[in-house]
Amino acid sequence: MVFKDLTPEEVLNLIEENNENMLMEYLEEQHPADIAELLEKIPDEKRLYIFNSLPPDKAVLVLEELDYDLRFYILNNLPYKYMTHLLKEMSADEITDFLGELPAEFSQKWLDLLEIREREDIRNLLKYEENTAGGLMTLEYVAFPFGYKIRDVLEKLPEMAPDAETIYYIYVTDKEKHLKGVVSLRDLILADPELTLEDVMLTDVKKVDVNMDQEDVARVFEKYGFLGLPVVDKENRLLGIITVDDVMDVLEEEATEDILKLAGTDSRTDIEGISPWYRAYRRLPWLLIALFGEIISGAVISGFSKALEAVVALSFFIPVLMDMGGNVGTQSSAVVVRGIATNRINVRELWENIIREGFIGLILGSICGIIAALIAYLWQGIPALGLVVGISMTLTLTVAAVLGTFVPLTLNKLGKDPAVSSGPFVTTTLDIISLTVYFSSASLFIGYILQS
Amino acid sequence: MVFKDLTPEEVLNLIEENNENMLMEYLEEQHPADIAELLEKIPDEKRLYIFNSLPPDKAVLVLEELDYDLRFYILNNLPYKYMTHLLKEMSADEITDFLGELPAEFSQKWLDLLEIREREDIRNLLKYEENTAGGLMTLEYVAFPFGYKIRDVLEKLPEMAPDAETIYYIYVTDKEKHLKGVVSLRDLILADPELTLEDVMLTDVKKVDVNMDQEDVARVFEKYGFLGLPVVDKENRLLGIITVDDVMDVLEEEATEDILKLAGTDSRTDIEGISPWYRAYRRLPWLLIALFGEIISGAVISGFSKALEAVVALSFFIPVLMDMGGNVGTQSSAVVVRGIATNRINVRELWENIIREGFIGLILGSICGIIAALIAYLWQGIPALGLVVGISMTLTLTVAAVLGTFVPLTLNKLGKDPAVSSGPFVTTTLDIISLTVYFSSASLFIGYILQS
Structure with missing residues (x-):
């Protein structure tokens, strides 16, 4: 709390003074988005120094907040092994967007560093157009097949939570992964634990097609005020989810595009x-x-x-x-x-x-x-x-x-x-x-x- | 599900045919936002007919989705008693925004219809500028004082949930309502139920000042990807919360304003x-x-x-x-x-x-x-x-x-x-x-x- 208001200059001073303890303590208290902002405001060589002072799990979160250019610069300048580790820990949708923008020479090489399963996830995601629901979605959602009791779901959630993008919606699918219903975490904790998911789920699930344009996806979020939406294919199979924070970026992007295009630029x-x-x-x-x-x-x-x-x-x-x-x-x-x-x-x-x-x-x-x-x-x-x-x-x-x-x-x-x-x-x-x-x-x- | 794709014309036909059962069934299945959209597309006299076919609890949700003009038209044309009931059921921030836009002759009269406590809530909210955090916030949040066990919180949540705008963040305050910490519902259900809120809460709470401009509030949401943010006064007392769905509207509004003002209109x-x-x-x-x-x-x-x-x-x-x-x-x-x-x-x-x-x-x-x-x-x-x-x-x-x-x-x-x-x-x-x-x-x- 003491550090709350350090300016980028003051952080650089900590480095100058070799005050590593203070620096580590400061970085620990900061939100990843704040550290990303700090990294964008300081010279290159200090960026790597600060990034390397982060614990690996926080480093991943900071990477996910960084702009493409800076993300590439940092990853490309890290020791090979640490870079591989960080790549593996990033969420599939973040790494897909990132690899999709990389020059071909890097994207193939870096893709090969990942585990087979992750690689397949990413290859699947890379198939979708960047500006569609498929390009926005993440694969890290929580879904259960028919037949689960609420009690069992609540017990299992803690294991799934760390990897999931959101646990505020629990999707219910059949064996072929067809989307059958949804239960909000809110309804889940309010329900009788002895009931099954089918008893409490909403069957009229609002969802978006994987090929829907991202601007239309944003309109659906706006209209209904949802925190997340499932993405399905033509056969109503659950492919992924989109969360509201990604949609806010879309709204900003589209508004900026409108203004600049109207003015004859892009x-x-x-x-x-x-x-x-x-x-x-x-x-x-x-x-x-x-x-x-x-x-x-x-x-x-x-x-x-x-x-x-x-x-x-x-x-x-x-x-x-x-x-x-x-x-x-x-x-x-x-x-x-x-x-x-x-x-x-x-x-x-x-x-x-x-x-x-x-x-x-x-x-x-x-x-x-x-x-x-x-x-x-x-x-x-x-x-x-x-x-x-x-x-x-x-x-x-x-x-x-x-x-x-x-x-x-x-x-x-x-x-x-x-x-x-x-x-x-x-x-x-x-x-x-x-x-x-x-x-x-x-x-x-x-x-x-x-x-x- | 059969009705999924009725056009406004088809709904009007149901009315023509006096097919009230079908109409009621259809309306029951629809999301309030969809009913609001339907109401905007049909002639005035049918609007009242459809609105009156809604069960009162759904009617409130539909009202909250309507534009100012249509909301006023419908309320002003309802029987006095039903209108009073609906006004009372609307959330404090919605009714405040609405009354704030009403001509003075109506706003005072309609305000007087509410219970004393609600009236005070609204008078308090009316104090804040429309385009600030105070103007955006809602009073319906979940907060607990120090000392509660997680188990007890989870047990109490169901009672609080129906009135709360979101239960995904639980705020912790001291006796003077100073904001001391926050626990996400996610962390709450993952935690040992025997611990207290103080054991698991984050103390470095991101929050916004009640006078912060709404555009800046939106930036905070965007930067951190939050679903909700607490609003505090100069003394760090918790006044209300802002949820991400309200912020999406702000982003849209501000972008539209930018474009139109640049073009020399408003x-x-x-x-x-x-x-x-x-x-x-x-x-x-x-x-x-x-x-x-x-x-x-x-x-x-x-x-x-x-x-x-x-x-x-x-x-x-x-x-x-x-x-x-x-x-x-x-x-x-x-x-x-x-x-x-x-x-x-x-x-x-x-x-x-x-x-x-x-x-x-x-x-x-x-x-x-x-x-x-x-x-x-x-x-x-x-x-x-x-x-x-x-x-x-x-x-x-x-x-x-x-x-x-x-x-x-x-x-x-x-x-x-x-x-x-x-x-x-x-x-x-x-x-x-x-x-x-x-x-x-x-x-x-x-x-x-x-x-x-």
């Missing part, structure tokens, strides 16, 4: 330690598409250069039209992308959604159109110019809301990620549309504009 | 059933600010109208500069806002972050600048114009990355929400900057441009 770009060159590289593709898109916008303007030469003031309103269209389009896309992710929007109602957003766009467009028209008129003293600006603004914002809704909903319907750069794509398309509308109506009214 | 706009007028109203403020901001952009152009009259082609590159600046700024803001939310960015390193993002902006600006310069040169055949476009692009994207990083980090430092419309604000400011840079350099090189 989630690989915000990881600490990735070089700026690589980050720039990941952000470049959508910028290039936008660049060529906006050259088309420029071509639209050049198509109207006669009008522009006659009335240079037309160019003064290019920024406001472009930016407002982009803003409304982005607002609509964000609302829709998030609405899809959180199930607030009924995606089957494509047209209902578009009409609803389009109406909001029309409201916003009318208000902003009137204001912009007044400003244009008062500033340049040309009533017809005000009219052109106002009409273009109203039309642009309405189209912006429609397009900002249509693109993510359609991407979703096609089975694509609705967030994939909806932002930049919508904005660029809108610029082309709004400039065309603006200069077309300006050409139409050019006589009136020149009269003033 | 989370009240995507709730089903809210009128388009209100939604437009919530989106309008940032649009108006952007509108006036872009009028300044227009004024910048008008300031250079001499140059523009001489070379109308200058206007062709306004869209590409504006849009690319906006894109890079938005990318940077999104990365930073999300980095702050998920703790991936060290917010104290303001300048390190700005320099790192600025360097990425410089890389992106150089690449896009060279491409844009080539296009401008090849298209218009004016080398100096290519140079002006290229330089402006490089400068704009570098500034965009810097500004997109600076704004959310500074808002965060000032204790504001970093996502608050970083997007529109950054984009509008960038437009003014990029147009100034572009036309200034164009004026500088106007001689060379005209020579071609």
